[in-house]
Amino acid sequence: MRGVEAEGAGRRPSSDDWRFQSSDRTPDHSQSSTYSGSSAERSNKAGERGRNPVKIAARTVAGLIGSCLAPPEPKTDYGAIDHESKSYSVSSDTSSESSGGRRPKRGIYSGSYNSTHGMEPGGLKFTMGEIYKATRNFSPSMKLGQGGFGTVYKGRLEDGTMVAIKRAKKSVYDKHLSVEFQSEIQTLARVEHLNLVRFYGYLEHEDEKIVVVEYVPNGTLREHLDCLNGNILDFAARLDIAIDVAHAVTYLHMYTDCPIIHRDIKSSNILLTENLRAKVADFGFAKLAPDSDSGATHISTQVKGTAGYLDPEYLKTYQLTEKSDVYSFGVLLVELVSGRRPIETKKEIKERITARWAIKKFTEGDAILTLDPVLTRNPATNLALEKILELSLQCLAPTRQSRPRMRRCAEILWSIRRDFRELSAPDFRSLSSHSQKGNIIREE
Numbered sequence: 479m480r481g482v483e484a485e486g487a488g489r490r491p492s493s494d495d496w497r498f499q500s501s502d503r504t505p506d507h508s509q510s511s512t513y514s515g516s517s518a519e520r521s522n523k524a525g526e527r528g529r530n531p532v533k534i535a536a537r538t539v540a541g542l543i544g545s546c547l548a549p550p551e552p553k554t555d556y557g558a559i560d561h562e563s564k565s566y567s568v569s570s571d572t573s574s575e576s577s578g579g580r581r582p583k584r585g586i587y588s589g590s591y592n593s594t595h596g597m598e599p600g601g602l603k604f605t606m607g608e609i610y611k612a613t614r615n616f617s618p619s620m621k622l623g624q625g626g627f628g629t630v631y632k633g634r635l636e637d638g639t640m641v642a643i644k645r646a647k648k649s650v651y652d653k654h655l656s657v658e659f660q661s662e663i664q665t666l667a668r669v670e671h672l673n674l675v676r677f678y679g680y681l682e683h684e685d686e687k688i689v690v691v692e693y694v695p696n697g698t699l700r701e702h703l704d705c706l707n708g709n710i711l712d713f714a715a716r717l718d719i720a721i722d723v724a725h726a727v728t729y730l731h732m733y734t735d736c737p738i739i740h741r742d743i744k745s746s747n748i749l750l751t752e753n754l755r756a757k758v759a760d761f762g763f764a765k766l767a768p769d770s771d772s773g774a775t776h777i778s779t780q781v782k783g784t785a786g787y788l789d790p791e792y793l794k795t796y797q798l799t800e801k802s803d804v805y806s807f808g809v810l811l812v813e814l815v816s817g818r819r820p821i822e823t824k825k826e827i828k829e830r831i832t833a834r835w836a837i838k839k840f841t842e843g844d845a846i847l848t849l850d851p852v853l854t855r856n857p858a859t860n861l862a863l864e865k866i867l868e869l870s871l872q873c874l875a876p877t878r879q880s881r882p883r884m885r886r887c888a889e890i891l892w893s894i895r896r897d898f899r900e901l902s903a904p905d906f907r908s909l910s911s912h913s914q915k916g917n918i919i920r921e922e
């Protein structure tokens with residue numbers, strides 16, 4: 479996995495660094511590969527690199543649900559570490575797990591949000607009939623997209639509420655997925671923040687596993703950076719989005735019952751509202767962090783995340799902390815200002831890892847060259863760009879101790895936005911006076 483490990487900033491590339499992102503890989507819709515697997519699995523995959531390993535491995539168990547979760551956790555034996563294969567020997571017994579009372583006809587329901595009754599177990603219950611009706615029998619016309627977990631459909635509930643319905647792939651119905659599925663449910667049920675996709679409910683019935691979440695209507699951040707809707711996402715909007723994401727992740731790290739590490743912060747997991755407010759989605763990989771006071775770190779059984787966003791220290795040590803999200807956030811910041819994907823397979827080698835390329839330009843005093851060419855250069859943007867790259871440099875520090883906490887990232891971004899707005903104001907004034915002059919000239 480040297481290719482993935484090599485993504486840390488501040489490290490000179492070697493020829494090996496690029497192997498994982500070899501240009502003969504066919505990117506998926508998000509142009510990045512979801513990564514999952516022990517190092518043993520990964521080393522087995524080394525020979526597959528030339529064979530288009532877009533989804534490197536099927537998503538398997540990762541969800542060792544933290545001890546402070548109220549529902550029963552899987553019995554997990556962290557057991558022996560096999561130093562030969564560097565994979566952890568884990569046994570998970572989820573047979574005792576369920577997330578609510580069994581109702582054979584209506585399925586198994588998790589705690590969920592009910593707009594009338596608030597958060598309560600089984601608040602908003604779904605039947606397969608309701609799901610079929612909401613999605614018009616999973617009509618292809620209602621399909622929003624496809625992810626590692628399965629297919630996502632748009633749906634309209636009886637009361638008119640628009641929802642996104644995530645239907646697990648049948649091919650991955652196994653015990654492992656079940657643990658991951660439970661992880662997603664348990665996590666989603668506990669979070670409530672303006673910048674996080676709202677959880678509405680969950681249904682497990684026969685071989686169907688379905689999550690119902692808030693529908694966010696304006697596509698993903700990645701789609702906006704690609705101008706897929708024909709509009710350019712301006713710099714001010716990008717700054718607001720960065721702050722929204724920082725708020726959401728700060729909330730997950732600091733203000734939930736148990737700290738939650740998202741583990742898959744990336745532009746295709748950031749959904750936008752009509753007002754271009756960001757909502758962070760996809761808690762399929764989320765994991766509850768250890769008690770921060772204990773100083774312990776979470777020992778993962780499998781490395782998960784998306785190539786290009788993965789914390790190299792997590793890859794090396796399997797120790798998952800909030801700082802892995804900070805690393806991914808650093809990659810996201812570079813993506814936001816440059817518009818480039820974290821891995822640009824078609825670029826020449828020195829530009830292929832976007833974060834490294836951008837940080838190099840920044841340290842050489844050429845930050846301006848990293849600005850997304852669709853954006854307008856002006857003093858406010860140029861200054862904000864430099865400061866954002868400076869922050870991403872900190873987030874991308876090779877060791878987690880050197881990275882700021884997410885809350886600190888939010889504070890820095892607030893001050894960048896304040897300066898940006900102050901500097902932009904005269905620009906706006908002069909722009910409007912220019913246009914007025916133009917009008918006067920035309921009138922003359």
Ligand SMILES: Nc1ncnc2c1ncn2[C@@H]1O[C@H](COP(=O)(O)OP(=O)(O)OP(=O)(O)O)[C@@H](O)[C@H]1O
Nearest residue numbers: 512622623624625626627630642692693694746760
């Ligand atoms: N809550 C939602 N509201 C609107 N659209 C959504 C919602 N959730 C997902 N989508 C759409 O469905 C697509 C697939 O989402 P999903 O979360 O399953 O996978 P992903 O994040 O794109 O990929 P991966 O599973 O590899 O992380 C998204 O790209 C998005 O277009």
